[in-house]
Amino acid sequence: MIDPYRIRKDFPMFENHIKMQGHDLVFLDNASTTFKPFAVIKAEEEYLTRFTSNTHRGDYDLCFANDSKVAEARHVVGHFINALDKEIVFTSGTTMSINFIALGYAAKYLTKDDEILLTLAEHASNILPWYKVSEMTGCKINFIPLTKEGRLTAENLKKVISNKTKIVAVAQVTNVLGFVNDIKEIAKVAHEYGALLACDGAQSVPHMKVDVKDLDVDFLSFSGHKLCGPTGIGVLYGKYELLEKMDPVLSGGGNNVKFETDVSVKYLPAPAKLEAGTLNIQGIYGLVAAIKYLEEIGMENIEDLEKNNRKYAISLLKHIPDLVIYNEDAESGIITFNMKGVFAQDLATYLNSKGIACRSGQHCAKLLHHFTGELATVRMSMYFYTTKEDIDALANALKNGGNFLDAYFA
Amino acid sequence: MPISLSPMMMRQIIMDHYENPQYKHAPEGDLSRYEQVHMDSANCIDDIIVYVLVKDNRVIDACFDGVACTISTSSTDIMCGLMIGKTFDEAKYIVEQYNNMIHEKEYDANVLDEAIVFMNTSKQAARIHCATIGWDALDEILEHHHHEEK
Incomplete structure (x- = not known):
């Protein structure tokens, strides 16, 4: 121990x-936020005192060092949850990650005949983005019944899921009742009906080993600050073919190859496509240190x-x-x-x-x-x-x- | 109201107004006669409507309804009792003194009556909002009238 x-x-x-x-x-x-070890503070300080520069296309060594650092970060995060490096998108946190899935994927592909399944135990960040999708597409929002105790079970999911269900969005650990949901079983049921499983990992990833391949989740969202990392940095994991299908919710610097006066745009491949604007590089340094610290323990x-x-x-x-x-x-x-x-x-x-x-x-x-x-x-x-x-x-x-x-x- | 109120008495006053609030109800009769302000909070579950009946620059009636914690219920209940019958000028003066007290400034305790039980709220800074939510609603109504007069 x-x-x-x-x-x-x-x-x-x-x-x-x-x-x-x-x-x-x-x-x-x-559950709301966590303290930061010296290692995280030192890593952020390193960026601020020795490695300050932007990433992308700087033809000088400092910039190249930060490009390498971001690549390393993708690898560290990918290894942490057993994903490929290119399946890791840096966001500001869980809320932004779920909004990206909702607005960049669901709003694009769902129609009024489709359904999204949630539970009453979800955090606002795993409800309101889906409400927005419903408002935009007319799709239905329904709730998987919880057990008497307050748990989400695969059995209860089976009672309500149908071929109309396109997305099941649930937390692996809920933030008030704190039950650990059997996401592997729940993902299996979702996939049997052709639905995607979007997992809110904000309360689980900091506290237990989470393996996206083993769980077979389609998306996983989590925040850096709940696992001893800085605020303002988070992760969206998505199976690569899904990230490829997603639209960028934010567009601008760093996410495109070229654009023309006829309003045509060629985006970079994912994950860069989904990371417009300057990354939270300082946060990425801190996140890497936090994950390494947790892995060491x-x-x-x-x-x-x-x-x-x-x-x-x-x-x-x-x-x-x-x-x-x-x-x-x-x-x-x-x-x-x-x-x-x-x-x-x-x-x-x-x-x-x-x-x-x-x-x-x-x-x-x-x-x-x-x-x-x-x-x-x-x-x-x-x-x-x-x-x-x-x-x-x-x-x-x-x-x-x-x-x-x-x-x-x- | 003596300043030397003991903590036990202050506690009792807060609990009495929480458990048996006199003014926690929607207005009787025609609701449209009342000015109303809805107040809620992102930080807690407080979600109340304050109703004020005004006539000739005077508060004729005041009451409130909704979901509220101990501190917001009792502070709003005490406020309603204090305000009924007061002119706008008197009411504004009382609100000002109450806010001064909450924010640890000089204040005139003579006009606050039982409301002085909230004198220590600043020690628990997270609860200032609870102790002022009803008062802010009333203040909004008074302000509104002030501008109409102009």
Whole structure:
């Protein structure tokens, strides 16, 4: 088992002993973003202090070095998820990646007779781009029923999928309930009906080994900042023949070979076609360092530690009176709860007053209340640097029932 | 209202207005007589409509409805009670003092009555929006009238 205490030495946010409301910071909001190790900061600094230049067509060494760096980055990311280098598109993050699939692929090929299947547990970024496709093409949006517990299963997909279904867009790990969906089975069912499987990997890729070939997903989207990398850099994976079929949503510098006054354009082949404008080169340096850092620790080790932490957290939280846990049996590091009689945001504010960072509200999954019946919840989410002390701090704070407005009178 | 209100009493006042709000309901009778402002937030689930009935530069009635957290419910409820019967000028003065208090500036506590229970909101900066959402709605209505008068 890896040692989170040793790992913390790699992170300035821990080494700097950051305080919140006078307490040592307990950071349990890792589903929203993660801390950056020194290695990532150093890589970004390297770009800023030693390698600053643009990519593409600079006939000088610095530029060539950055072209090579971007090529290396495609290889590192490709290796990380078992994809070909040319199947990796750099985006600003998961949201942009899913928008590219929706607007660059679905809006081009779907018609009013087609259907896109989602679930009520999806994040806004995996719902609203598809709503836009529906608005543009007239295609239907339907929802795969969740199990009583809140899971997506291949069986439930089979109940609603038909030959009209062209895209199934679901998260591998949902961001509120934190269940790990069996994407391999779900992709198989989708393919049996001729549909594509677009997987939202924002909450899965940072926490477990994800192999796009083994899962046989058609698209995978994820963000750098949720896996210890910088904000503003993310990845769209697509099977190459699909990337070739996609239209660029953004056009301009760097994505074309030539264009003429008669409005004709010859685009570069994918992935360059889908990367108009200057890349987030600094972010790419950071992303490469983050992925190498995670690989050095080992994705299996990260998954094991998080499972252990989850078990420990549940064992404490389930004995706290009046605490309602919505996803006790989920597999990920996400635990979502409410305190009976306490408004979720008041609970999160109270935790803030104890130096504990959790998130309250709907967590961007604004359809999920149709399923849980709760308008707002509090979510704690762990990573491989989460310690037992962090979990103890949360459990101890929650035990202090009845004083949840203390934050206002401290 | 004495400034020396104890934390326990402040808590009690907030909880009372949250659990038994007096003004959390849609207006009775003809809704069209009321000015209304819808307020919602990207950061939380607050989603309320504030209704104000005005006549002769005076707030005749004020109420609100919708989904709101403890802090936004009780702060808006207290605000409605404070505003009913006030002239526009009085109402604007109270809103100004309340905002000064929330943002840790000098303020006139005499006109705020129970609203002073939110004096510590700035310590939890993420909740300033909750404590002001209803007040901002009212302010919008008052501003609107101010411009009409001109």
